[in-house]
Amino acid sequence: MNEMEQSNVTTDAVHRTQDRQADRIQILTTLNETYLPRLQVLLTSIRASQPEETADIWLMHSGIPQEDLEPVARQCGDMGYGFHPLMIDSTAFDGAPVSRQYPREMYYRLLAPFFLPEHLHRILYLDPDILVINPLRPLWETDLRGNLFAAAAHTGKTELANNINQLRLGTDHAYFNSGVLLMDLGRGRDEISPEDIFTYTRDHAKELLLPDQDILNAMYGRRTLEIDDSIWNYDARNYNTYLLRSGGICDMDWVMGNTAVLHFCGKSKPWQKGYIHRFGILYKHYEQLTRKWT
Template sequence: MERSALVDTISLLTTLDQNYLPQLQVLLTSLSLNNPGESICLYLLHSGIPEQRLAAVYRQCQALGYAAVPLRVDDGLFAHAPTTRQYPKEMYYRLLAPLLLPDQVRRVLYLDPDTLVINPIRPLWERELNGNLFGAAAHTGKTELANSVNQLRLGTERDYYNSGVLLMDLEAGRREIRPQALFRYVEEHRKELLLPDQDMLNALYSQRILPLEDVLWNYDARNYSSYLLRSGGICNLQWVMEHTAILHFCGKAKPWKSKYAHRFGILYRHYIQLTKRAWDIDL
């Protein structure tokens, strides 16, 4: 995409169920405080969150000057999709976003709701994808062994990319991504899948991914020591607070739960307090 064709409004996408709505509100708080004056349109793909549960998100977006576009996904698209309790239909949503979002949306930045935005994201939004479908980061450091295991498991030669932050060329995706390809892959490999949506991304599209710097755009909040060591001491806490844009709280342990032990948990708790204070909600 030519730089001149990029629109001013940053289109964000998230997919979630109602249990993650509080975390979405914390993410929006962090986004607004660290990206003042940005024009944001939030697209929320879901399978049936009640309107009353979405009301708090609407109010927050309205107060921040953001557009909010919730889109309930038609179950008919998944009539022949392999789904189970372990593999719900929602796992397909982010990769099928080109087909689920309005045609006039040309690119979108997908964020998992368990992320914080702590610096400007416009440099990522304006990144040229150079003909790729996605921009994504592979987590470095402690996960390099897992990288090799995942390459062997999925039969790929490139790094194993994390699907929690994706810059997506929707126009290219509409030409190339087919639901049946995703459904067929899950049907043929369901016994091998560990993180189904992430495995599909890597197995089917790893050759169409522009690598992003994880330390800037998808920082694994568990791995501070690894980032520090690999950078020769450069990526310390001060560096992260000044340069990293997106912190991602990967894994089962989450910073809004008790006994979270990793370094950036206290920062997340700070944004919880800011969100509670501003919007009078229970988190």
């Protein structure tokens, strides 16, 4: 390779790096102070899986003390990430159905377009009980094809749960998990109505088992692009289900090489004693990395 060719290769690499830095991945989560350690583990996994990426972390919360946010802010600073905590004023939910069953935090992700800065046009919402083990860039760059959201459905070995949820909510599409959501914020500002969400919640209170997820499916399921759960929202409880469903393809090597988002769904969590599912040891690994990082 001559000097001119080498110069062109170097220039192309610089341009690619600059383009990627200009398109920083925007990540949103919502939680209370008890889940801040989970957020730190999530951040460690994001950084480890894509060290060349830069990102901004947006945290919508109801009043976490500033001193409790400091460890997260330091970690983000060390990683080169922006950290943007947003305390949501309770007056924004005057007139909304709010109770122990329907806390105001359940509305945060669906109403994020109205709380995030207008210069943001898309964002990737992640629940804090997640590990990222491969790059998020392909999901971030997904063409939403005019939809409000992209999300995955956890259908399992049979369609029974899917069919039950369709019957319960009166829908005819897959039942989407709201733990991973790619969101078009611009379309959301135009098409999502907070009052419509509050009215639906009030009118269908008896039918809502997982309120925010049920609202997503009932009101916006037809405006949601389905993505592959085995890659973008892998239910960490169900390794054997994925293995069977894939005809043996999605074994552990496949998961580690292809799955980007491991989601620790359900009440049992890998940071609790007695967790029995096989990805618990991987979570422990990232917990240890987080302690070393922080």
